[in-house]
Amino acid sequence: MTNTRQINGFVGTMTLAAVAATAYAASGSHTLHMYLALAVLALAAVTSRMKVKLPGVNGNMSVNLPFLLTAIVNLSAAEAILITLVSTAVQCWPKKNAKFNPQQFSFNLSMMAFASSMASLIFHAGWANHLLSNTTTPALVLATVTLFLGQTAPVATIIALSESKSAAPVWWNLAELSFPYYVVSAGVTSMLETVGLHLGWGLALAVFPVMYGIHRSYRMYFAKPAETSRPEGLVRAVGAGA
Numbered sequence: 001m002t003n004t005r006q007i008n009g010f011v012g013t014m015t016l017a018a019v020a021a022t023a024y025a026a027s028g029s030h031t032l033h034m035y036l037a038l039a040v041l042a043l044a045a046v047t048s049r050m051k052v053k054l055p056g057v058n059g060n061m062s063v064n065l066p067f068l069l070t071a072i073v074n075l076s077a078a079e080a081i082l083i084t085l086v087s088t089a090v091q092c093w094p095k096k097n098a099k100f101n102p103q104q105f106s107f108n109l110s111m112m113a114f115a116s117s118m119a120s121l122i123f124h125a126g127w128a129n130h131l132l133s134n135t136t137t138p139a140l141v142l143a144t145v146t147l148f149l150g151q152t153a154p155v156a157t158i159i160a161l162s163e164s165k166s167a168a169p170v171w172w173n174l175a176e177l178s179f180p181y182y183v184v185s186a187g188v189t190s191m192l193e194t195v196g197l198h199l200g201w202g203l204a205l206a207v208f209p210v211m212y213g214i215h216r217s218y219r220m221y222f223a224k225p226a227e228t229s230r231p232e233g234l235v236r237a238v239g240a241g242a
Contacts, residue, residue, distance in 0.1 A: 007161045011107045014154055018110035021117035025077040028124075037079045043067045044083050048091035064091070065147070065185040068116065070192050072143055077120040084116040085109060107158060115150025119143040137190070144186040152178060 044067035064087050071080040092108045094100050123143040156171035163170075 003161055003164060007158065008103075010154075010158060010161060011103055011110070014107060014110040014114065018114040018117070021114050021121075022081050025117040025121050026081060028077060031076050033075050033079065037071070037075055037083065040067050040071050040075070041083045041086060044071070044087035045090045048087040063181075065182065066188040066192065069119075069140070069144060069147070069185060069189040072116065072120045072123055073140060073189065073193065077117065077124065080120050081113055081116050084112050088112040107154075111151060111154045114154075115147050118150055119146040122146050140186060140190060140193075144182055144189075148175075148179065148182045 044064045047064040047067060050063045068080070068084055068087065071083045075083070088109055089105075092105055120143070123139045125139075152171060152174050156174050157167050159165070159174075160167035160170045
């Protein structure tokens, strides 16, 4: 009973935090990028279904993170959050004959919306670029770190509450498994920025085959450990939809 109450309280808190952060971040959005936003949305949604089961953790990871970062870097906060919500909903939607879990679905949407909102606010604040350099690299790094912490910390907390464990070791295990992917995603996003600037976004968004290759590599790497992992619990998505 205590765990259930704590889990419900944490999910409720996460939802309120997501609503507040989304409203604040979206309130400053004025510019729309219709065609680029639709292209990024389509790619983020498709790659969100490319999931990898993380061994030893009740969750999985999809390979849509570079497109979520691309949305944060190039689109308004409102567009980036909308793309995050849609791709997360696609990622978390249960397969045929699988049971739909409203609490799980709500938590994942809230967690991703909060992380995306905070990352967008930090990237577009401008103070990182002003203090550190004249490029977007420092802001991209900070946005990536924000997404990393904004996704892994809530997931580790909810897993710890569900399994009556300490959150710190759960987070560390999750961080070790997923951090390399965030580094790779930041690199892919930086590549998208460079290609898009010089050759156009139509060619830049052809990075989809790269993400498919990363997905295949992760699946092969985690295939055997995942066979002995525990059954999935409350959390099914880690990372970008985590």
